[in-house]
Amino acid sequence: MHRVDAIEPQGVCFQADGEELHLDQRQAMDRFLAGVELRALRIAQVAVRDKDEALDIVQDAMIRLARSYAQRPETEWTPLFYRILNNRITDYRRRSTVRNRIFSWWRPGEQDDPVPQPGELAEGRESDRPDRQLAAGDAMQSLETAVQALPARQREAFLLRALEGLNVADTAAAMGCSQGSVKTHYSRAVHRLREVLGEHWE
Amino acid sequence: MNEPDGKTTTPAQEAFAARLGQRLRDSADQLDGHTRSRLNQARQAALQEIRPRRAWLGAPALAGLATAAVAIIAVSLWQPASQAPQPLVPAGIESADLELLMAEESLDMLEDLEFYTWLATAELDGGSAG
Structure with a gap:
């Protein structure tokens, strides 16, 4: 039988069955992570276009959630996890951009940027254009390319709402912005994706 | 079709977004065994990081x-x-x-x-x- 003694006035908490509570906590976290890991990987993969990097990012987000937030209520884990994940993705993209800028300085003429920046799509390779990929029959690749080309905040809002299925409030918590901003980013993302993919996906 | 105020989405846009989301979820469910295995390893590594409920002193x-x-x-x-x-x-x-x-x-x-x-x-x- 579990017995948790009262919390002392000074904030000292004694738990008679701490090991079992820890086990429950671990099982709950295991269930949570198992439930989100596939979609989290897809979100990271779409954002960074590299499966190995995406796996590293997801693992890092998992570790950070478990290490720092396991004791928070389970209802908070979803927005916390995706906030960490988005931070990791943003961090990766920033580093990638800077790294490529420096490499291009050292080696003029060589461009090796695996991450497209917003608005870059129109100037990218012809084969990267979603309409060309659709023509080649690769619908999923065209979808990923179109989502990758969205501005970061629009991409985050779209993936969290449409792929992960978060509501507006949880998406706002995950993105660290207001619900109104989420609605704006999401609406613009959907509008843009419909412009790019519309006739093929209607 | 443009949204009227830049914040709302029309039912047609919602349906469109739902189709895209479903395709992405389907692709997530179809990830190969090797990738799933690596995710499982990542999860187990994360679980090792959980600190026991602490006695706050x-x-x-x-x-x-x-x-x-x-x-x-x-x-x-x-x-x-x-x-x-x-x-x-x-x-x-x-x-x-x-x-x-x-x-x-x-x-x-x-x-x-x-x-x-x-x-x-x-x-x-x-x-x-x-």
Whole structure:
């Protein structure tokens, strides 16, 4: 039988069955992570276009959630996890951009940027254009390319709402912005994706 | 079809977004066994990081520690313009770029700050961190 003694006035908490509570906590976290890991990987993969990097990012987000937030209520884990994940993705993209800028300085003429920046799509390779990929029959690749080309905040809002299925409030918590901003980013993302993919996906 | 106020989505747009979301979810469900295995390993590694429910000792001291940590970080980040070092990087490369590259975890600090803030709040609330 579990017995948790009262919390002392000074904030000292004694738990008679701490090991079992820890086990429950671990099982709950295991269930949570198992439930989100596939979609989290897809979100990271779409954002960074590299499966190995995406796996590293997801693992890092998992570790950070478990290490720092396991004791928070389970209802908070979803927005916390995706906030960490988005931070990791943003961090990766920033580093990638800077790294490529420096490499291009050292080696003029060589461009090796695996991450497209917003608005870059129109100037990218012809084969990267979603309409060309659709023509080649690769619908999923065209979808990923179109989502990758969205501005970061629009991409985050779209993936969290449409792929992960978060509501507006949880998406706002995950993105660290207001619900109104989420609605704006999401609406613009959907509008843009419909412009790019519309006739093929209607 | 344009949305009327830039914030709302029409039913047609919602249906469109739902189709895209479903395709992405389907592709997630179809990830190969090797990838799933790596995710499982990542999850197990994360679970090892869970710290047991802690017995909080000396709440005021911990709250003070959190405050001190925030203050130290703030002071370390503050730098008068007159003392700013001259850039030693080639023209065309901003020093901020190098700092970003060399930083171990540029966003860790923000998350840690958030954690310390929560820790201090939880302690002030009477140790109801869990």
